[in-house]
Amino acid sequence: MSEGILREGRCLCGEVRISTRALGGEISACYCDNCLRWSGSVQMGIEVPRDAVTVTGPVKTHRSSHLAERAWCDTCGSALWFAYVEGPDAGYFEIAPGLFKNAGDARLTHIVYSDREPTGWHMGGDLDRMPEKYYQKNFPFLSEGDTP
Numbered sequence: 001m002s003e004g005i006l007r008e009g010r011c012l013c014g015e016v017r018i019s020t021r022a023l024g025g026e027i028s029a030c031y032c033d034n035c036l037r038w039s040g041s042v043q044m045g046i047e048v049p050r051d052a053v054t055v056t057g058p059v060k061t062h063r064s065s066h067l068a069e070r071a072w073c074d075t076c077g078s079a080l081w082f083a084y085v086e087g088p089d090a091g092y093f094e095i096a097p098g099l100f101k102n103a104g105d106a107r108l109t110h111i112v113y114s115d116r117e118p119t120g121w122h123m124g125g126d127l128d129r130m131p132e133k134y135y136q137k138n139f140p141f142l143s144e145g146d147t148p
């Protein structure tokens with residue numbers, strides 16, 4: 001694996017520490033029902049291979065569907081990551097940008113389930129917006145109506 005910049009993140013209380021040299025440069029946001037409920041607003045993630053991440057501290061996970069799990073700090077509740085547990089992306093975390101200083105220098109590039117954006121807010125800018133149908137076509141392991 002190439003030697004990228006060492007990125008060190010932590011949760012609100014500091015008990016969970018995360019470090020990696022493989023943090024991606026792109027942030028994705030998701031408006032699926034599960035992400036809205038879990039995050040309370042917008043769930044964002046930066047892709048990083050699971051085996052390139054070192055995590056210490058009291059991590060809990062919740063299997064939010066048959067497709068995915070979500071992790072948080074058991075002390076302070078900070079969201080840590082979303083991860084598919086099956087399919088082609090199962091080897092990756094979508095790690096929470098806010099754990100890292102300046103979001104790990106990553107940039108918001110795309111929104112998935114963009115057609116489910118609540119009518120009361122809008123994230124503007126030049127973003128790649130993938131509605132549910134398009135997203136599910138590109139991730140064929142998701143079936144119609146599935147929410148990760």
Ligand SMILES: [Zn+2]
Nearest residue numbers: 011013073076
């Ligand atoms: Zn914590």
Ligand SMILES: [Zn+2]
Nearest residue numbers: 030031032035
């Ligand atoms: Zn989602």
